[in-house]
Amino acid sequence: MSLPLANPQTIPAALALSARRHAQQIAIDDGELKLSYAELERLSSNAGRALLALGLEPGERVAIWAPNGHHWLVAALGSLMAGAVLVPLSTRLKGGEAADILRRSGARVLFSVGEFLGSYYPDLLAGQPLDDLEQTIVLESARDGECTWQGFLDLAEQVPDEVLSQRMASLDGDSLSDLMFTSGTTGYPKGVLCAHGQNLRLFDNWGEIVGLQAGDRYLIVNPFFHSFGFKAGWLAALIRGATILPQRTFDAEAVLRRVEQDRVSFLPGPPALYSAMLDHPRRADFDLSSLRVAVTGAASVPPVLVQRMSEELGFASVVTAYGLTESCGLATVCRPGDDALTVASTCGRPLDGIEVRCVDAKGNPLPAGEPGEVLIRGYNLMKGYFNDLQASQEVVDAQGWLHTGDVGVLDERGYLRITDRLKDMFIVGGFNCYPAEVERLLMEHPAVAQAAVVGIADERQGEVGKAYVILRPGASLAADELIAWSRARMANYKVPRSVQFVAVLPLNAAGKVLKGELRAQ
Template identity: 60%
Template sequence: MTDLESALTIPDLLAAAATRYGDATAIEDGDTRLAYRQLDQLRRQAGRALLALDLRVGERVAIWAPNIHEWIVAAIALQSVGAVLVPLNTRMKGAEAAYILRQSGASLLFVVGEFLGTRYPALLDGEDLPALRTRICLRGEAPGCLGWTEFMALAAEVSPAALEVRQRQVGPDHLSDLLFTSGTTGKPKGVMSAHGQNLRIVRDWSTMVGLRPGDRYLIVNPFFHSFGYKAGWLAALMSGCCILPQQVFDVPVMLERVAREKVSVLPGPPTLYQSILSHPKRRDYDLSSLRVAVTGAASVPVEMVRRMASELGFETIVTAYGLTEACGFVTICRPGDSAERVATTSGRAFPNVEVRCVDGAGNPVPAGEPGELLVRGYNLMKGYFNDPEATAEAIDADGWLHTGDIGVLDEAGYLRITDRIKDMFITGGFNVYPAEIEQVLLGYPGVAQAAVIGIADERLGEVAMAFLLPAAGCSLDGDAFLAWCREQMANYKVPRRVRVLQAMPLNAAGKVTKDALRRLAEDDAG
């Protein structure tokens, strides 16, 4: 039997966790309480149901749902039979989700009937999805979807022995997930990661942040993101924690849950902690159970880190940096690092992961000097799915991943991210890629050219602003344009401001100079 520390695949890990933690609670989700042993039984049942649907090794299976316990059951079940998890962002519109379903060739889709007023299955009506043969509702119901109870009943058609045979065919180098990220081309690319590398890096992350058996982990970060999936429920199950899924970022609800459910682990973007600290009724809640905070690479005020320790009682506060192409993990602060170091850096490289900053010619720059951040190690992706050209562009012949981020390394190897070559910006914790939005904007009638930049926003950090060049003889109405945008894309991508130009500022190569657009935006704001 596989031991917890030596498990090389995600299903083996859960089987070992069930043996070690048994009747300890793995998930509390509303009225549902699942012990580790029960979670493993459900995972096996769902795995047999997938075999009944003739799911093959290597097939892709998508999940489009908020943070609920069925998400975890479905994910580990599909990984148990050698399929590849494709998470879909719950904020996506139908066309955005359909693009990823087509690109991944997903043959199955787990979905919820409805969430926050959106009927997800209906969003795919009229979309061409030739590979998708089965849809299963994790909760609720929808036309053309198998219900969860109906799906789980299919397990009766397959023996437990058949599942064991299939599970033994899954090894550490088999793909476990395909997370889609947008690049500068504006088209989302599927990042291939394998079981073994995910488990190895998550073990190190869990050790460094100090997860313990019995920790109560409130997972606010979405399961569709590596922060909510790998540093979320996967790390929790590896460490014997109790998972408390949170579907919506709602500060009063979170405060109430921390107090009532004695939450000890609460990672999230800086906005999460800022929102808690500034909440007028914070002192009405007993937050003394909080112990571990982990936040992202966005700029973090030193004073906020100090207040998290003194006012919220966190013992461990670390910042980290990662990207999907590196299993989500590259650098992390260590417990005991000063508030200044936690706030002003993203930590140093994980064990057996290398980072360096290089100049335009690819030569390493001295400590304290900015350069493009390169990463090398076992945690790098297996490549972009069905895109060898993009893979070769991202990872050079010496095995270094070119992140496109500008960083500074200090003498001790601590990283500070200072800029983004790729113009990406972060809206409320979500990565936003201007090129992807620009492609959508060109579909608006009368737009000849479109450019998008990130502008400062007090609540969300940065938001999109669009600059439009009308086609000859056309006029553009800003309000109508923004209303159209809200129908076309996830709300975090939607431009909050728009400006129509008579000419785009171009450089000598004919490319839009985004610095000039930023100056225009500042003039507008001023």
């Protein structure tokens, strides 16, 4: 294959460049299996040639329904080499939900895990009408009669290297790379289309800002089917020449053990990941001295959590960021040298080439310090929703601004603080109450590990807040004590009227609290 340009415009070209720069560097460390960058390129090329042997045409969709692991990565990179559009499927989906996305995306090929989390995934699709799906490859523990991973790779012998090289040469920065369906926690999931060039530019910049570097050992707990695990995960690692350590599921003790055994230096994740590590009863038994960089982000990242991550987990750098699927997963990030208060209280400022503003209900820009809906404009915006022009036009206005549905505040420096989701806001006696603000305050209580607040119906006030709270190990706290503590620290309308202590909060695969499930309770 020809050498890639210094500034690759496609993900296969970025892989080729890393394979030249870091040929013998370990690209994937997946337990007993370790692949160098040169080996990763070779194996991915085989997967790409095998897809061409199946007759895959440029722009056709290939779906992956599997947990984090080397199979996922090789299947994804091979698909991109073959000019396919990648459709990652959440391993949390039930059979009917997965079938719906497969149908709507028109996926021709599916890479599926076999046995995982007590289910045999191909069986979950039994009886589902999938007219476009022509081939399913079972990555692990395939049953008799099914196409195995090795059987699939053997097809590569039918296609010369030159044919795959020609396919890759036909791609450019505007070629579509992925079709990611929104989580669906707030409504019908929509398919978000993004392109090679914008993903590479965005996450090369992100990697440079947060300090991801060649030789870093990056434990990717965030699922590969989510932007955080895909784009800020293995794609950023591939661009920068870091070692990818896939983690199939999140378990606090398993992560602590891997940090010690695998000398993990780079560990992004949602706030819930770090809270679980901090509050694990055996945390002190593990050597976490290799940890260097943490990147997190959510509507609620309390300052006390950032402080504890530095002091108790030993991170030299804790960075917050913000984005959504429709912005390729990223819009703002903190910068090296930002003070601790900035990191704890904001999610940074826009990356170069990206604009952010906050607007009122009529769309008018608001001055610094005034909360409003967050709008984003720049090269990072999606190419549109798949087969849904109307929805695309509803969320991206005529001036090119993406309406996020998030509520935020910009300070004088252009740093953004997300206060909540518009849909999560509830009104207490005429006052707008943003749950994330209340959650941040509740988590300042020394006994509180995590908190989630939702609005519930109230005859007098219309709605009031209810808090679901996880206590720190060994802590004791009564509901009326926490309510009294809150009254001394926040406006009356923000104080939760009731508190329920729970062992866990319902989370989606990205670590976000499922507020809908809490409201349903």
